[in-house]
Amino acid sequence: MGQPNTGQPNTGQPNTGRRFCGHRLRFRRQKAWFLPAAQYGWCSVANKTLTRRAVFGWAMYDWANSSFATTVMAGFFPLFFKQYWNAGVAATESTFRLGIANGIASFVVAFMAPLIGAIADKGRARVRLLGVFTALGAVLTVGFYFVGKGDWSTAALLYVGASLGFWGGNQFYDSLLTDVAEQSEYDLVSGYGFALGYLGGGLLFALNVAMVTHPAWFGLPDAGAAVRWSFVSVGIWWMLFTFFTLTLVRERRTQEPLPAMAAIRAGGRELLVTIRNLRGETTLLWFLLAYWFYIDGVNTIIKMAVDYGLSLGLKQTSLITALLLAQFIGFPAALAFGWLGQKIGARAGILIGIAVYAGIAGYAYFLKSETEFFVMALIIGLVQGGIQSLSRSLFGRLVPAGKAGEFFGFYNLMGKAAAILGPTLTGVVALLTNDSRLAIVSIVILFVIGAVFLVRVRLPAARGDVAVAN
Numbered sequence: 083m084g085q086p087n088t089g090q091p092n093t094g095q096p097n098t099g100r101r102f103c104g105h106r107l108r109f110r111r112q113k114a115w116f117l118p119a120a121q122y123g124w125c126s127v128a129n130k131t132l133t134r135r136a137v138f139g140w141a142m143y144d145w146a147n148s149s150f151a152t153t154v155m156a157g158f159f160p161l162f163f164k165q166y167w168n169a170g171v172a173a174t175e176s177t178f179r180l181g182i183a184n185g186i187a188s189f190v191v192a193f194m195a196p197l198i199g200a201i202a203d204k205g206r207a208r209v210r211l212l213g214v215f216t217a218l219g220a221v222l223t224v225g226f227y228f229v230g231k232g233d234w235s236t237a238a239l240l241y242v243g244a245s246l247g248f249w250g251g252n253q254f255y256d257s258l259l260t261d262v263a264e265q266s267e268y269d270l271v272s273g274y275g276f277a278l279g280y281l282g283g284g285l286l287f288a289l290n291v292a293m294v295t296h297p298a299w300f301g302l303p304d305a306g307a308a309v310r311w312s313f314v315s316v317g318i319w320w321m322l323f324t325f326f327t328l329t330l331v332r333e334r335r336t337q338e339p340l341p342a343m344a345a346i347r348a349g350g351r352e353l354l355v356t357i358r359n360l361r362g363e364t365t366l367l368w369f370l371l372a373y374w375f376y377i378d379g380v381n382t383i384i385k386m387a388v389d390y391g392l393s394l395g396l397k398q399t400s401l402i403t404a405l406l407l408a409q410f411i412g413f414p415a416a417l418a419f420g421w422l423g424q425k426i427g428a429r430a431g432i433l434i435g436i437a438v439y440a441g442i443a444g445y446a447y448f449l450k451s452e453t454e455f456f457v458m459a460l461i462i463g464l465v466q467g468g469i470q471s472l473s474r475s476l477f478g479r480l481v482p483a484g485k486a487g488e489f490f491g492f493y494n495l496m497g498k499a500a501a502i503l504g505p506t507l508t509g510v511v512a513l514l515t516n517d518s519r520l521a522i523v524s525i526v527i528l529f530v531i532g533a534v535f536l537v538r539v540r541l542p543a544a545r546g547d548v549a550v551a552n
Contacts, residue, residue, distance in 0.1 A: 136262040137274065139330025143255045144275040146323035147216070148283030149316045150248050153290050154223060157405055158309050159241060160389040161398050162226075166306060167234040173393040174512045176234075177521065180389055181509020183238040184382075187245035188502045194246065208261075209331055212254035216324045219247020224317035227310045255327075261334045280413040280467070284406070286319050291406050295399050305398075366480055368539045370496050373473055376436050376532025377497060379525045380469060382504025383442065383462065386522070390446065391455050393518035400452040404459035411463030419468025428476035429541065433533060435469035440529040446522045480539070504528055 131137060160180055168176035222244040229237045255275075290312040293300050297308040361367075391401040422431045442461055449455060477493055504525055512521035 141275040142326040144279030145282030148279040152283040152287040178509040178513040181505040184505035191249040215250035220317040226313040372535035379528035408463035
């Protein structure tokens, strides 16, 4: 990324800084990886934070692993799973298999989350374990290249393992935020990673789409070979850019690390304490239940969109291009949702997002053309990042003082678990009704339940349902 164009004249003096929003930006010895802080609702200088080596290294992991989320999870895996690894199989049966594969992957991740959290909190080996889980996910993603036609079971098994690597690495990545930033910097640094994730994932996805639509440009015989090489590119990209995280990020020394088994036992005890505390926190409990349902619907639509389009007979290149459109629209739209949350409140913003997603599921039932699919992708891009960011913002205001680490750990666990019902629901409905349209409409149930539970959340009277401007 280049330096921002501030419009300042070249005076011939040493470049000690440029101006942004009336402030002088002083860049450090290393290159400034700059993201304007204006996206958070205030205009301030971000260079002291975002030019730190540890912050850049940390944020680059989002750049690295977002390639798996875009190219594999949302893009080419469901496409290839249906057309290559399930060649000759009825569309409803392949949809059922894909739904079960997604459901199993999510269940394994949710089951492993307490163990992952225990290691992250107690073992002080988070950077190394991030590398281990990244290697697991990247190697298994490359393994898709070698899976033969019709071998859907091997493809599903690799997908479960690669998903474990992805979410396990994400768990360590999230926990390292407290090591690279001060508490007052969390919003800015977290947003920086969010931005690089959208850009990094989108750029590789754009390259992969070009490979599939024009395989001859890359010396490939056909689109099928391009998809297989796209999986290889994700594994390489993921590992290559994780190098910045592994070399630039260091953990703070807060306590002596525990051996692995001791860390697991300590993490289990902490989980029980968290569950007991939740019994007395009805507001948090209602929110977590609401979040579980509506974010499950969001994740399901993201994962099943391409499969649904293929079931309707739409062209695969158009479907992938539509997902690419949603990827790039998502970043500025998420920033707009942050502004919306400041104006009308985070919960109101989330309810708007839920209503839009429910409308998307209903709209999908009547979808017939590629143009209509592009419209659906555009709408998804407008609300996808916003509903996630406002959910985190609202939960942060509900957490009791001094218990943010404990309760956000449980929030992350619910987020991982919130991808079991939706894929399984769509798969079962498709198999029982032999109708992929009814399968996608069934997701509306998750949004309705989530909205009802969210309305029951009693917001703290002292702070209210407005976004806090730092």
